[in-house]
Amino acid sequence: xxxxxxxxxxxxxxxxxxxxxxxxxxxxxxxxxxxxxxxxxxxxxxxxxxxxxxxxxxxxxxxxxxx
Numbered sequence: 001x002x003x004x005x006x007x008x009x010x011x012x013x014x015x016x017x018x019x020x021x022x023x024x025x026x027x028x029x030x031x032x033x034x035x036x037x038x039x040x041x042x043x044x045x046x047x048x049x050x051x052x053x054x055x056x057x058x059x060x061x062x063x064x065x066x067x
Contacts (some may be wrong), residue, residue: 001049006056018053021046 009016025046031037 001055003052006049006052011057011060012056014053018050018057021050021053025050053061 001017006017009017025043028037028043028046032040032043037043
C-alpha cells in the first residue's frame with residue numbers, strides 16, 4: 001500500500017492491517033522455506049509495508065504525547 005492510503009486509515013484499522021501483513025509475511029517465509037514461493041520480491045514489499053504502518057503508528061503516538 002502507498003503511504004498516503006495508510007495515513008488516511010484510523011489507528012485501529014492500521015493495527016488490523018499490521019496483523020494481517022505480519023500473517024502474510026509468515027506465510028511467505030514458510031512458502032519460501034519449502035520452495036513454493038512464486039514471487040520472492042513480495043517478501044520485501046510486505047516488510048516495507050509493515051515498516052510504514054509501524055512508522056505511522058509511532059508518529060501518531062508522538063503527536064498525542066506532545067499535546
